[in-house]
Amino acid sequence: MVTVKASQTKNPLQALQSYGQSVWLDYIRRNLITSGELQQLIDDGVRGVTSNPSIFEKAIAGSTDYDTTLTTIEQSQDRDVISLYETFAIADIQASADHLKPIYKQTNKRDGYISLEVSPYLANDTEQTISEARRLWQEVDRPNLMIKVPATPAGIPAIQQLISEGININVTLLFAQDVYEQVVNAYITGLESLAAKGGDIRSIASVASFFVSRIDTAVDNQITDRLKTSTDAGQRNLLKGLLGKVAIANAKLAYKSYQDIYQSSRWQKLSSQGAQTQRLLWASTGTKNPQYSDVLYVEELIGSDTVNTIPPATLAAFRDRGKPKSSLTEGLDDARSTLLNLQQAGISLQQTTDRLLTEGVQLFINAFDQLLSAVEKKRTAILGGKLDRLTYKLPDALNTAVQDSLDDWQQNGKIRRLWAQDATLWTGVDENKWLGWLGITEDQLAHIDRLKQLAQEVKDLEFTHVLLLGMGGSSLCPEVMKLTFGKTKGFPELLVLDSTDPAQIKAIESQIDLTRTLFIVSSKSGSTLEPNIFKQYFFDRVQQILGAESAGNRFIAITDPGSKMQHIAEGDDFHRIFFGVPGIGGRYSALSNFGMVPAAAIGVDVAKFLDTAEEMVHSCASSVAAKENPGVVLGNILGVLAKGGRDKVTLITSPGIADLGAWLEQLLAESTGKDGKGLIPIDQEPLGNPDVYGSDRVFAYIRLDFAPDSTQDAAVAALEQAGQPVVRIAIADPYQIGQEFFRWEIATAVAGSIIGINAFNQPDVEASKIVTRQLTAEYEKTGKLPPESPIFTADGIQLFTDPKNAAILTKTVGKSALLVDYLHAHLNRLQAGDYLALLAYIESNDEHQVQLQAIREQIRDAKQVATCLGFGPRFLHSTGQAYKGGPNSGVFLQITCDDATDISVPQQKYTFGVVKAAQARGDFQVLAERDRRALRIHLGKDVRAGLATLKTAIKQIL
Numbered sequence: 018m019v020t021v022k023a024s025q026t027k028n029p030l031q032a033l034q035s036y037g038q039s040v041w042l043d044y045i046r047r048n049l050i051t052s053g054e055l056q057q058l059i060d061d062g063v064r065g066v067t068s069n070p071s072i073f074e075k076a077i078a079g080s081t082d083y084d085t086t087l088t089t090i091e092q093s094q095d096r097d098v099i100s101l102y103e104t105f106a107i108a109d110i111q112a113s114a115d116h117l118k119p120i121y122k123q124t125n126k127r128d129g130y131i132s133l134e135v136s137p138y139l140a141n142d143t144e145q146t147i148s149e150a151r152r153l154w155q156e157v158d159r160p161n162l163m164i165k166v167p168a169t170p171a172g173i174p175a176i177q178q179l180i181s182e183g184i185n186i187n188v189t190l191l192f193a194q195d196v197y198e199q200v201v202n203a204y205i206t207g208l209e210s211l212a213a214k215g216g217d218i219r220s221i222a223s224v225a226s227f228f229v230s231r232i233d234t235a236v237d238n239q240i241t242d243r244l245k246t247s248t249d250a251g252q253r254n255l256l257k258g259l260l261g262k263v264a265i266a267n268a269k270l271a272y273k274s275y276q277d278i279y280q281s282s283r284w285q286k287l288s289s290q291g292a293q294t295q296r297l298l299w300a301s302t303g304t305k306n307p308q309y310s311d312v313l314y315v316e317e318l319i320g321s322d323t324v325n326t327i328p329p330a331t332l333a334a335f336r337d338r339g340k341p342k343s344s345l346t347e348g349l350d351d352a353r354s355t356l357l358n359l360q361q362a363g364i365s366l367q368q369t370t371d372r373l374l375t376e377g378v379q380l381f382i383n384a385f386d387q388l389l390s391a392v393e394k395k396r397t398a399i400l401g402g403k404l405d406r407l408t409y410k411l412p413d414a415l416n417t418a419v420q421d422s423l424d425d426w427q428q429n430g431k432i433r434r435l436w437a438q439d440a441t442l443w444t445g446v447d448e449n450k451w452l453g454w455l456g457i458t459e460d461q462l463a464h465i466d467r468l469k470q471l472a473q474e475v476k477d478l479e480f481t482h483v484l485l486l487g488m489g490g491s492s493l494c495p496e497v498m499k500l501t502f503g504k505t506k507g508f509p510e511l512l513v514l515d516s517t518d519p520a521q522i523k524a525i526e527s528q529i530d531l532t533r534t535l536f537i538v539s540s541k542s543g544s545t546l547e548p549n550i551f552k553q554y555f556f557d558r559v560q561q562i563l564g565a566e567s568a569g570n571r572f573i574a575i576t577d578p579g580s581k582m583q584h585i586a587e588g589d590d591f592h593r594i595f596f597g598v599p600g601i602g603g604r605y606s607a608l609s610n611f612g613m614v615p616a617a618a619i620g621v622d623v624a625k626f627l628d629t630a631e632e633m634v635h636s637c638a639s640s641v642a643a644k645e646n647p648g649v650v651l652g653n654i655l656g657v658l659a660k661g662g663r664d665k666v667t668l669i670t671s672p673g674i675a676d677l678g679a680w681l682e683q684l685l686a687e688s689t690g691k692d693g694k695g696l697i698p699i700d701q702e703p704l705g706n707p708d709v710y711g712s713d714r715v716f717a718y719i720r721l722d723f724a725p726d727s728t729q730d731a732a733v734a735a736l737e738q739a740g741q742p743v744v745r746i747a748i749a750d751p752y753q754i755g756q757e758f759f760r761w762e763i764a765t766a767v768a769g770s771i772i773g774i775n776a777f778n779q780p781d782v783e784a785s786k787i788v789t790r791q792l793t794a795e796y797e798k799t800g801k802l803p804p805e806s807p808i809f810t811a812d813g814i815q816l817f818t819d820p821k822n823a824a825i826l827t828k829t830v831g832k833s834a835l836l837v838d839y840l841h842a843h844l845n846r847l848q849a850g851d852y853l854a855l856l857a858y859i860e861s862n863d864e865h866q867v868q869l870q871a872i873r874e875q876i877r878d879a880k881q882v883a884t885c886l887g888f889g890p891r892f893l894h895s896t897g898q899a900y901k902g903g904p905n906s907g908v909f910l911q912i913t914c915d916d917a918t919d920i921s922v923p924q925q926k927y928t929f930g931v932v933k934a935a936q937a938r939g940d941f942q943v944l945a946e947r948d949r950r951a952l953r954i955h956l957g958k959d960v961r962a963g964l965a966t967l968k969t970a971i972k973q974i975l
């Protein structure tokens with residue numbers, strides 16, 4: 018530590034070297050490197066460079082330096098925002114490192130460094146800081162790199178560990194003396210362990226970055242506040258004398274500590290093995306108060322064995338008019354008095370530096386947020402129509418609430434918590450086990466060959482049909498794929514069976530040639546009743562024609578590993594078994610084999626489909642700011658509006674993707690409808706004028722831009738004008754439908770968190786399955802279902818309900834009531850904010866759809882309530898969860914019939930008709946147990962006549 022007189026021939030900047038101080042540049046951007054300016058600065062005396070999130074924010078967000086590279090990357094392969102940022106940052110860091118390499122060599126590894134900071138989001142996480150630092154160190158792959166780690170309580174142990182692994186560290190955000198001591202200890206201990214392992218401690222360099230000007234800004238503000246109220250002359254003088262003094266005093270004392278510590282015998286041991294001291298680096302050295310000299314934090318902080326990292330303007334000013342002198346060791350007593358006087362004036366330096374550390378972390382987080390958000394905006398602009406667009410218009414008050422909630426998601430790092438699979442974002446039970454879908458596109462793309470192989474086989478074997486047998490999460494995505502992609506030349510047509518209604522099974526069977534059909538039995542759990550009995554039935558039918566040996570060839574299974582279905586498939590020699598991912602629940606499984614195997618079998622280019630979906634995965638990544646994040650934005654809208662009473666998510670889909678609504682219904686209802694809360698999806702409700710809608714709605718219009726429906730366009734525009742909240746999603750290409758699967762999965766998870774439920778279980782679906790099982794078991798034993806008595810019978814129509822609902826209805830209608838009276842009484846229970854659900858356990862065919870849709874429309878228009886239509890048992894695996902577990906705002910009209918013809922289930926006493934009847938009764942029993950307003954109308958054998966009677970009766974009432 019020798020003080021050397023400045024040489025007169027050098028400019029002030031170069032002269033600093035003679036005082037033992039190295040000047041680093043606190044700035045980086047692409048043009049600085051490519052224009053040759055950095056090299057010039059190096060030639061002029063700059064011996065290192067530092068970067069931080071704010072510097073990169075200014076460089077990347079505030080310039081066009083990176084735009085060409087960004088466009089080139091995005092046009093060849095979409096990347097997520099964090100990987101784009103890193104591509105830019107790492108290239109700049111590597112290029113700067115290469116420019117600085119000669120200095121690194123000349124100074125024998127003392128100077129010539131460039132610093133890159135770990136993500137500020139990790140400032141309070143030791144383990145993640147360590148792994149992130151290791152990863153960056155490897156990626157940059159330059160010996161003259163320093164990884165910046167903050168001096169937070171979590172950062173300090175990381176620093177020690179990283180030093181012990183031979184990684185150069187710049188300790189950043191250092192403000193306080195006592196923290197400095199911990200940092201030095203971490204450095205020395207780290208070096209000792211490296212030495213003990215036989216590592217090369219001579220190659221390690223580290224700096225401890227003391228932030229200077231921020232201390233003056235913070236302290237001066239407190240002094241100024243006190244001066245406003247203090248009248249005591251002595252006190253005022255004391256306070257005034259401290260203005261602009263504390264930061265430098267603090268730095269001088271830190272420097273004194275440095276000199277003492279590195280004299281210690283503990284250090285001498287390392288020093289004798291060639292270890293370098295961890296130099297103090299003065300950071301935050303641009304002057305903030307215009308009343309102070311613009312080179313204050315350079316001139317006052319000069320001393321041997323130190324670094325000053327200086328922003329460009331300060332650097333230019335000092336080069337021009339700086340007066341170097343050996344200042345750090347001057348006036349140490351004054352420095353001590355300054356800090357004592359500060360204490361005497363009642364200003365705590367400790368509290369100030371603690372606050373500065375917290376604020377410092379937050380400032381870097383804010384800068385990083387802004388940086389990533391700017392890159393995301395550029396990325397989405399480049400992607401253009403390749404990314405489904407989301408726009409929304411909400412009434413002002415709702416919009417404010419949504420923006421506040423998005424701020425909460427941003428500021429509290431909730432998107433990162435979601436991606437980090439943090440169960441406490443929901444109810445903290447086991448949600449972390451059900452987030453496997455977050456990484457599914459990448460996983461699937463890695464195993465794409467199996468899907469391609471299947472597609473080729475299906476084509477070669479010239480199947481005419483693929484019949485998918487499954488329920489809910491195992492059937493709804495294939496249905497969307499079928500409608501969206503239709504029939505591809507050379508590939509079979511897809512049919513989906515998800516009903517136990519005998520007429521429906523017959524209708525499907527009549528469309529296929531059993532010998533030229535590939536059957537896909539799809540069940541995640543493998544234990545769901547319906548796919549198991551569908552398999553029994555069709556396997557038996559194929560066996561009858563092709564013989565026991567060959568039947569298995571026509572079947573493939575999609576199921577989770579180890580399930581009952583896997584064993585059945587193996588036992589029956591199925592052609593193939595595709596496995597699901599156990600960490601993905603059924604309704605989140607669209608992009609896994611459950612959606613992609615049937616898609617491949619009908620000739621969808623699954624690689625392209627998944628690649629396209631990945632664009633949305635990137636857009637929803639943890640690093641994308643809440644307000645730019647299309648899944649998080651949608652989730653916040655849905656969650657916040659639901660909490661404000663707008664829980665009826667009304668789905669409007671272009672005709673070409675109409676089935677997407679059924680998939681969304683399951684996702685939204687089953688995920689959120691529980692604990693008396695949740696979203697009630699309203700799908701396929703005929704569109705009406707704005708005046709038929711209540712204030713419990715939010716509309717989501719998913720529009721195929723290449724095949725829009727003008728009636729829908731006009732109706733949605735009118736709703737928007739009438740002040741209803743409307744979300745619009747524009748899809749430019751059918752292959753982009755996969756983007757919606759992912760966006761809505763994220764949105765549902767986010768909405769679930771806001772609503773405050775576990776978005777990944779379905780407790781109330783299980784409840785009706787249990788009752789159904791009891792009823793079918795009883796049938797197996799006795800050959801009949803338990804008897805039940807109607808509350809009304811006439812003209813072949815019967816009404817049933819539970820005792821509580823019966824008491825309420827009969828009290829209202831009196832004794833000799835007619836069917837219309839009962840229906841009237843039941844529908845009169847609908848209040849504003851309620852919804853009506855028709856639960857139809859009849860064949861889902863065009864004629865029935867038309868009749869039920871008309872009934873639905875009549876009720877909606879007359880009562881201004883939302884209406885739903887579900888065919889049983891299909892909806893049991895979907896909206897059934899919300900009907901039973903969600904808000905008690907549903908009024909249910911269950912519709913059952915006697916099946917004109919029935920079908921036996923091989924090896925069982927019960928028939929498909931019996932199963933369907935048991936399912937309807939199980940469903941009703943649980944609705945009643947949950948205190949729901951429910952009535953069942955049994956149409957008898959003639960469903961057409963029964964529906965007509967029902968329609969007329971309802972018309973009469975309304």
Ligand SMILES: O=C(CO)[C@@H](O)[C@H](O)[C@H](O)[C@H](O)COP(=O)(O)O
Nearest residue numbers: 043067068069189226300301302303
């Ligand atoms: O590398 C470092 C410190 O290690 C520097 O880039 C450091 O982050 C900067 O000097 C400060 O962030 C600048 O702070 P300020 O001038 O905005 O207060």
Ligand SMILES: O=C[C@H](O)COP(=O)(O)O
Nearest residue numbers: 489490540541542545603
């Ligand atoms: O949504 C899921 C359905 O309940 C079917 O379940 P599964 O795929 O386990 O058979």
